[in-house]
Amino acid sequence: MTSIGIDAPRVDGPAKVTGQATYTADIVLPGMLHAKVLRSTLPHARLVRIDVSAAERELGVITLTRDDLAGIDPYYGAVLKDQPVVAIDRVLFAGDVVAVVAAESRDIAEEALDLIEVEYEALPSVGDPFAAQAPGAPILHAERNTPEVQFLDMKSVHFQADSNVCSIYHVAQGDFEAGYAAADHKFDDVYTVPTIQHGHMEPHASTAYWEPGGKLVVHTATQNPSVIRTQLAEMFSLPESMVRVIVPYLGGGYGAKTYPKLEPIVAVLSRKAKRPVSLVLTREEVFMTAVRHAASVRIRTGINNDGQIVARKVEATYDTGAYADIGPRTCKNGGYASGGPYRIEHQDLTSYCVYTNRPPSGAFRGFGVPQVCWPYESQMDDMARRLGVDPVALRRQNLIHEGDTFVTGDKLIAIGLDKCLEEVASAIGWKGIESTRPMPSDKPGFVRGIGIAVMIKSTMTPSNSAASVRLNSDGSATLLTSSVEMGQGPHTALAQIVAETIGLPLNRVTITFPDTDFTPYDQSTSSSRTIFSMGHAAQKAGLQIRDQLLEIAAKQLEASPGDLQIEEGIIAVKGSPDRSLTIPQAFRAHFGTPVGSLFGAFDFQTTGGLRPEDGKGKASAFWFLSAAGAEVEVDTRTGKIRVIKAVTVVDTGKTINPRQCWLQNEGSMLTALGSALQEEMVFDNGQPVNSSFLDYLMPSMEDYPDEFQSMLVETPHPEGPFGAKGMGEAALGPVAPAIGNAVSNALGGIRLRDLPLRPERVLDAIDAAAASGAAASGAAASGAAGAGNGGEAAR
């Protein structure tokens, strides 16, 4: 293979290093107005009165309020249509959209916001999923408007009306109660992760206008143009062909730009204004627009003296915020993955997706899994310590393998997790049980430790991706695809797949940007599905062109198609390079003149879905497997943790572009490192208080570990192009527990269960351990005794 498995230079390099790459906010249209949003100041309130007359009169701006929604379906949402374009009767979080103004300039729009009068009647609010489920809690959404779902996997989710529990997912096997009762050791712990930010550097941005013929055109920073088209078509009762969604480069997404965000606002407002309307969020607004689910996870595990895990029950409660967005799926996928990549006879896994008066939680790189990987991989090390065994060996003993049946009923294939585990142990310098003890630091007051963790995750299933390839008479090819280039490199990697498939030089393949008038349907650029799904479609489309070329050339060269090869754009008889045709010559032979096009097109649908009655079936077209290792240094005087070294290992199936995979893993590692040590959105009475990069600390170059290694193993998948699976999110999940385990090992077994591992929490844990008699200095590190808050049957 010439184009696969190579560090092909990225096709977007020159545009990006010269500042020429176009992002949505760079697009300026004639007559374009600039929009600003008036946001709720209260977490929950009835909207009594809203008066925009002063703003309109004094500044001549166009406004959008609940009075402008006649004739459309004002509600949108990926799963449930529960989010209005602007608030109708109530606001449900501080930051909810109350009104929008469009003006000649942002300054005027900003000024106009001050002239809008709003009268609220404050209502009691709920700040977390447990308060939301308390008796007498205000109900945020009484109904569950479940339209004809585009997403077949949602059938296994149980929606709860008249409750703040939006939905529940449950799956089980065996008999947890019996298995747990009979187990030699029982562990019962609660772990939490807070609300965090995606941190994409490009704020959300959308621009819309209406053509005279009634077509709605939207330029937008979205990860799923096809879904946006459907949602807007439904909102305005338009044929999908009358909605055109165009997506330029995205300045990062990580899930925050999936499903409708600003598109409904600019579509409705531009309809009223009869001019293009652009809305670009401020960073503070980004913090209110999409967040990662906070979660509280109770995990009970029974394990025998011989190291066999026999029973596990997980109740994962996710804070989905004020609107459902894609939360019900996030929680479902986190739910069935919450038992971890282990053979456990008795399992009972439930996830709760709960509404609160907080910003809407949605897709976030890792999609519900980091919230449950943190508990099960932390508890794994606690169990090893209790049993006095090596945690790597304990994982090895319990790990799932090729051909196993997962708790969902999936027959597991292309499972290289054992290789990931061995690679990570080797790379981090794991030396067996000795590595669970504190390592000395040459700095007084500091201790070091290493830790590892593993993970399993699914991809969106079933799902569709269609690709169309056009070969031009000069031998250049265009892949028409709705996959979004948001930094993860599909423009380069898909070109590699098409070039390899047809037999073209890599630089002869061009990838389009999504434009739903021309590029075929793609479910989403998310769930690490692009290489697997769009890559599969592109490969099949390319093969159709290859077959046509071979047929044309076979006649000309008087050979059987099977005896021909295509390399670097030359069609030749194998072993007889002098009997060959260039692609222009093949076109001339076919069309009589070197003009025209050859076409290939393919729509790839993965099959699967889960049954409503038991949550089982086929959860995933392929499975992500990964491992992470960390070496940390803890300052026991200040509680500050520094990650010295981080390692990630991902099973790619087949690596298309190793350099890009490295960078994807580096990104996953860095985001997870931030979530482990420092990132948390803080609310005070429902108000977000740290919505800036000064107060919300994402890792900078100074936080980057001294050393990072990204390693790849390849367990080919039969449906993936050249065996490739998705990998973009894979490294994220295990990093935080690897860091947590390293900290625990550095501190002689002290376990912290709440992220982030802020210095004061570390100090508190050290103090608590000292007070309860288990020393942090290493006395508890023999593996025989549980440390202060490490816990057998802690509750």
Place this chain on the structure above:
Amino acid sequence: MKRLISTTINGRERELAVAPNRTLLEVLREDLQLTGAVEGCGVGQCGSCTVLVDGRPVSSCLTLATNVEGRSVTTIEGVAPAGQLSAVQQAFINRQAFQCGFCTPGMIMAVEGLLRDEPGAGEAQIRDYLSGNLCRCGTYSAVIDAVKDVIAEVGAARDRASAG
């Protein structure tokens, strides 16, 4: 009330009429169509809008346009002649020191400042100098490598010159 200012943008003298409350970033992007500098946070905390003013990296979102009166501004569009790449840009391509690319122009401009202020910087100085330029995709290792490449190349060229 607009003010007329004279300034040099990417080597070209310009007379600009700007309102006193407009930032340099707004003027670059909206009046001059220089859209390489981008707004990531608007308050000087992410580095995506970094440009050079008299050779020093500044956050153009925090700099009032009137403050560049009589000064020289260099943006990503001006670091190399049209159709060519600067040594830093080429090193970023060689190391693939970008993913989504949104932070990249600001990162490159900060590197230009680093090379001027600390031409022999080691890794610790590189990390310190660039710590105000956030990237969420995961390119820090590649940026560090790219900067080391440029520093090594400049050093080698100097050695060659002094040897000759």
